[in-house]
Amino acid sequence: xxxxxxxxxxxxxxxxxxxxxxxxxxxxxxxxxxxxxxxxxxxxxxxxxxxxxxxxxxxxxxxxxxxxxxxxxxxxxxxxxxxxxxxxxxxxxxxxxxxxxxxxxxxxxxxxxxxxxxxxxxxxxxxxxxxxxxxxxxxxxxxxxxxxxxxxxxxxxxxxxxxxxxxxxxxxxxxxxxxxxxxxxxxxxxxxxxxxxxxxxxxxxxxxxxxxxxxxxxxxxxxxxxxxxxxxxxxxxxxxxxxxxxxxxxxxxxxxxxxxxxxxxxxxxxxxxxxxxxxxxxxxxxxxxxxxxxxxxxxxxxxxxxxxxxxxxxxxxxxxxxxxxxxxxxxxxxxxxxxxxxxxxxxxxxxxxxxxxxxxxxxxxxxxxxxxxxxxxxxxxxxxxxxxxxxxxxxxxxxxxxxxxxxxxxxxxxxxxxx
Numbered sequence: 001x002x003x004x005x006x007x008x009x010x011x012x013x014x015x016x017x018x019x020x021x022x023x024x025x026x027x028x029x030x031x032x033x034x035x036x037x038x039x040x041x042x043x044x045x046x047x048x049x050x051x052x053x054x055x056x057x058x059x060x061x062x063x064x065x066x067x068x069x070x071x072x073x074x075x076x077x078x079x080x081x082x083x084x085x086x087x088x089x090x091x092x093x094x095x096x097x098x099x100x101x102x103x104x105x106x107x108x109x110x111x112x113x114x115x116x117x118x119x120x121x122x123x124x125x126x127x128x129x130x131x132x133x134x135x136x137x138x139x140x141x142x143x144x145x146x147x148x149x150x151x152x153x154x155x156x157x158x159x160x161x162x163x164x165x166x167x168x169x170x171x172x173x174x175x176x177x178x179x180x181x182x183x184x185x186x187x188x189x190x191x192x193x194x195x196x197x198x199x200x201x202x203x204x205x206x207x208x209x210x211x212x213x214x215x216x217x218x219x220x221x222x223x224x225x226x227x228x229x230x231x232x233x234x235x236x237x238x239x240x241x242x243x244x245x246x247x248x249x250x251x252x253x254x255x256x257x258x259x260x261x262x263x264x265x266x267x268x269x270x271x272x273x274x275x276x277x278x279x280x281x282x283x284x285x286x287x288x289x290x291x292x293x294x295x296x297x298x299x300x301x302x303x304x305x306x307x308x309x310x311x312x313x314x315x316x317x318x319x320x321x322x323x324x325x326x327x328x329x330x331x332x333x334x335x336x337x338x339x340x341x342x343x344x345x346x347x348x349x350x351x352x353x354x355x356x357x358x359x360x361x362x363x364x365x366x367x368x369x370x371x372x373x374x375x376x377x378x379x380x381x382x383x384x385x386x387x388x389x390x391x392x393x394x395x396x397x398x399x400x401x402x403x404x405x406x407x408x409x410x411x412x413x414x415x416x417x418x419x
Contacts, residue, residue: 004380005060005061006231006378006379007280008379009374009377009379010153010374010379010380011291013291014123014213014288014291015379017287017291018284018287018288018343018380019020020050020051020055020103020104021051022104022287023048023103023130023159023279023280023283023284023287024051024100026283026286026287027103027279028043028044028047028100030098030279030317030320031043031099031320033326034320034321035092035096035324037120037211038088039088039092039093039096040096041097042068042088042093043096043100046074046076046096046097046100047100047341049074049076050101050104051104051334053070053073053074053176054067054070054104054108055104055105056059058104058108058341060230060378062230063187063230063231063232064105064107064108064111064112064230064231065111065184065232065292067105067108067143067189068111068112068115068142068143068145069141069142069154069353071101071108071112071142071316072140072141072142072143073142073157074260075140076097076112077099077112077115077116077120077123077139077140077141077142078094078097078112078116078117078120078140079093079094079096079097080093080094080121080124080265080269081116081120081121081124082217083124083140084140088393089186090327090331091265091326091327091328092324092327092328092331093270094269094272094325094327095268095269095271095272095275095313095324096267096272097272098113098269098270098271098272098273098275098276099272099273099275099276099279100276101273101276102272102273102274102275102276102277102280102385102388103276103279103280105385106273106276106277106280106381106384106385106388106389107228107230107231107388108230109273109276109390110183110228110231110388110392110395111145111183111184111231112146113269113270113273114146114148114183114184115139115145115146115147115188116139116140116146116271116383117185117265118148118262118265118266118269119139119146119147119148119184119190119192119265120136120139120140120146121262121266122192122208122249122258122262123135123136123139123249123266125258125261125262126208126235126249126250126258126285127222127249129246131246131247131311132210132246132247132249134161135190135210135257138189138190139190141389143211144189144190145184145186145187145188145189145190146188146189146190146192146207147182147183147185147188147191147192147236148182148183148192149164149179149182149191149193149194149211149236150162150179150194150259150412151179151180151181151182152164152177152178152179152180153178153180153293156180156332156398157397157398157401158179160202160203160206160256161199161202162177162194162195162196162199162202162206163177163196163199164176164177164178164179164193164194164195164196164238165177165196165197165199166195166196166197166207166209167197168197168252168309169245171245172242172243172244172245173207173209173243173245173248174240174241174242174243175193175195175209175211175238175241175243176238176239176241177195177237178191178235178236178237178238179235179236179238180223180235180236181233182230182233182234182235182236183232183233183234183395184222184231184232184233185220185232185233185234185235185236186220186222186223186232187220187232187235188213188220188234188236189213190210190211190212190213191210191211191212191218191236192208192209192210192249193209193210193211193236193238193243194206194207194208194255194259195207195209195238195255196255197252202256203253203254204252204253205252206246206250206253206254206255206256206259207248207250207251207252207253207254207255208249208250208254208255208258208259209247209248209249209250209255209304209358210243210247210249211238211241211243211247212247213242215242215243216241216242217238217239217240217241217242218236218237218238218241219236219237219239220234220235220237221234221237222234222235223235225390225391226387227387227388227390228387228388228391236373258291262405263346263349263396263397264330264345264346264349265330265332266328266396267349267350267352267353267358267397268327268330268349268352268353270353270357270392270395270396271323271326271327271349271352271353271354271356271357272323273392274353274356274357274359274360274389274392274393275316275319275320275323275356275360277360277363277364277385277388277389277392278316278319278356278359278360278363278364278370279316279320280381280382280385281360281363281368281381281382281385281386282309282312282313282363282367284315284367284371284380284381284382285309285312285367285370285371285375285382286300286313288371288374288375289305289306289309289370289371289379292371299370299371302339305370308366308370309367309370312362312363312366312367315359315363316359316363319355319356319359322352322355322356323352323356325352326348326349326352328351329345329348330345330349332345333345334400343409343412346405346409347405347406347408347409348409350397350401350402350403350405350406351402351403351406353396353397353402354399354402354403354406357392357393357399358393358399360385360389360392360393361386361389361390361392361393364382364385364386365386366382367382367403368386370383
C-alpha cells in the first residue's frame, strides 16, 4: 500500500520553478480578488506555515496521520467552527484551508477533512457533555483520529435504509453491524456511528453515537484502495459493542436529523479540496509547459497546448466563484429556518460538489496528457492529484447521487408551480 518514490528525471531548472511557493503565488493571483482582506491575511499565513512547517515533513512512503499534530499546532485541523482563540472561522475559511492544503498534499487534506470536519462537526453541533468535548479536543489537537460510519455493504447511496442495529438498554446502547468505506476507519480512535433500532423505520429510529477504539467487540480492517495509499479506508465491525449514554449524540429519531444536517458542510468541505486539486494540477501544467522546450519552443507556445490549458483555467475560475458562493450560502442556512431555503441550499451544495469534484478529475487528467510522460511519474504532483480526485468524486455521495438531488429539487419547483 505504500508508495515507492522513483528516480528524478526532471530538469533542475524546471524543478526549481515548480516549488510550492511559486504555485501558491500564481494561485493567489486568481484567489485574492475573490476574498476579503481578513481572508487574504489568513491565506498567506496558512501558506507560509504549510511551506515551512508541513512540506519538509511530508513523506510519501508514510501515512499522512503523523502530520495531524503538526497542522493542529496552528488550529488547521478545521476552520469551519470556532475553536480555541481563533477569530477566523466559517465555511469560506474552511474552503481556503482545504484548497491550500490540497495543493501541498491532497491525501493529507482528504484525511484531515474527514477527521477535522466530517467527524468533528457533529461534536461542535451536538456535543453536550464533558466527555464529548474532551474527544473534540483530542481531535482538534491532532492527538486522535476520527471517522464517520454511515455506508454499508448493501447500503451505499441508499445510506438511510441501513441495517446496523442499535438496541437501547437502561444506561447504554448496543451496536451490531458492519460499516464500509470509512475513511480513516482502520486507524481511527473515534467513530461516529449511525444505526437504527427498527430497520423498517430508519428515519424514526436512527441513532448517532460515538464508538471508541478500545470498546470491546469493535473490529476494523483496512480496505485496499490503491488511489490513496497514505490514507486508510476501513471496514468497521460492531459485535455487541456497548456504547455508554454519555457517547450518544443523537437519540432515537434524532440521529436521522443530525445526519442530514451535516451533509451540506461535508459537501462544501469536499468542494474546497477538489478546487485545491484543480489549482495544483492546472498551475503545475502552466509552469511546466512554459518551461519545457520541444521543437525549439516552449510547449505553451503551441496552441494545441495553450488553448486547452486556457479553457481549463476558465472553467476553474468559474468553479472557484461557485465554491465561494456555496460557502456563503452555507452561512445563510445557519441563520434560516425556512424549509424551502434549506432544501435549496442542500441542492446547491450538491450541484457545486458535483461540478468541483468532476472538474478536479478532468483537469488532472487533461493536464497529464498535455504535460506528457513525466506527468505520470512522481516528479510532478499531477498523477497523485488525479488519483485523489477519483476518491473525492465519490465521497460525500457519488456524482450521480448529487445530480439526483439537484434533479429532485428542480422537479419540486415545477410541482410547486402546478404547471
